[in-house]
Amino acid sequence: MIISLVIHGAPGTTQGAQTALTFCRAALAADHRIYRVFFYEDGVHNANALSVWPQDEYDLNAAWATLVREHELDAVVCVASALRRGVLNAEEASRYEKTGVSVDPAFDISGLGQWVDACLNSDRVVSFGV
Amino acid sequence: MSTLHIVNKSPFRTDALQRCLALVSPGDSILLIEDGVLAANLSTLADSLAGRDVNCYALSEDLVARSVSVADTCIWTVDAAGFVTLVCEHRNSLSHG
Structure with missing residues (x-):
C-alpha cells in the first residue's frame, strides 16, 4: 500500500516521532511504499541538524535523517512551522537574512499543500504525536 | 468504512x-x-467494549516499556508490524490526542 505519515511531535517531548520512526521502518520492511513523511508544528524539530543529544540518549534526529537517506524518502518540513522555530535551509535563511542554516539537507522545506497532495495520493495516512 | 482509532494519551x-x-x-x-x-x-x-463489535489492541513495545499487563483477553497485543497491518486493514485512521 501507499502510506504517508504526518508527525506533530518534537523529539524528546512526546513519543510520537519515535513511534512514527518505528512504524515507518516496519512499513518499509513489509514492502509498503512511503509516499511522504510530513513534519508539522513541533514535529519540524526532528529535521534540525544542529540538535546535539547526550551520548547515552537515542539521537532521534540522526535516526530520521539516516532513514530518509537510506530509503530516499520524501521528507517534507512545513515551512510555516519551520520558520517560526528556527528550522531553516540556505534558501530561507537567505530570504529572511538569517546567518544560520539548521535543517538537515535530507529534508525539504515546503508548504502544507504537500500534505494535501500526500493525502490525495496515499492509500493510508497516519498522524503521530497529536 | 472502518476506522482505526489510535489513542496515545494516558486515560489518567x-x-x-x-x-x-x-x-x-x-x-x-x-x-x-x-x-x-x-x-x-x-x-x-x-466493560465499555462489551457487545460493541470493536476490536481493541495494544502496542507490545509500549506495554513492555511501562510494565503494563493486559487485563482482559478482549485486548490483543501487536508489534510494529501488526500496527502497520492494522492501518492497512482499516480504510481510515484517527489519532486521538
Whole structure:
C-alpha cells in the first residue's frame, strides 16, 4: 500500500516521532511504499541538524535523517512551522537574512499543500504525536 | 468504512480514550500506543467494549516499556508490524490526542 505519515511531535517531548520512526521502518520492511513523511508544528524539530543529544540518549534526529537517506524518502518540513522555530535551509535563511542554516539537507522545506497532495495520493495516512 | 482509532494519551491525564469510545462504530478497532497502553489493564475498558463489535489492541513495545499487563483477553497485543497491518486493514485512521 501507499502510506504517508504526518508527525506533530518534537523529539524528546512526546513519543510520537519515535513511534512514527518505528512504524515507518516496519512499513518499509513489509514492502509498503512511503509516499511522504510530513513534519508539522513541533514535529519540524526532528529535521534540525544542529540538535546535539547526550551520548547515552537515542539521537532521534540522526535516526530520521539516516532513514530518509537510506530509503530516499520524501521528507517534507512545513515551512510555516519551520520558520517560526528556527528550522531553516540556505534558501530561507537567505530570504529572511538569517546567518544560520539548521535543517538537515535530507529534508525539504515546503508548504502544507504537500500534505494535501500526500493525502490525495496515499492509500493510508497516519498522524503521530497529536 | 472502518476506522482505526489510535489513542496515545494516558486515560489518567486526558479524556482521549473517552472521546474515542464515544466515536467508535461497529467494525472499528482501537489501538492503544505510548501512554495510551495504560488503559490496557483497566477492567472498565473491557466493560465499555462489551457487545460493541470493536476490536481493541495494544502496542507490545509500549506495554513492555511501562510494565503494563493486559487485563482482559478482549485486548490483543501487536508489534510494529501488526500496527502497520492494522492501518492497512482499516480504510481510515484517527489519532486521538
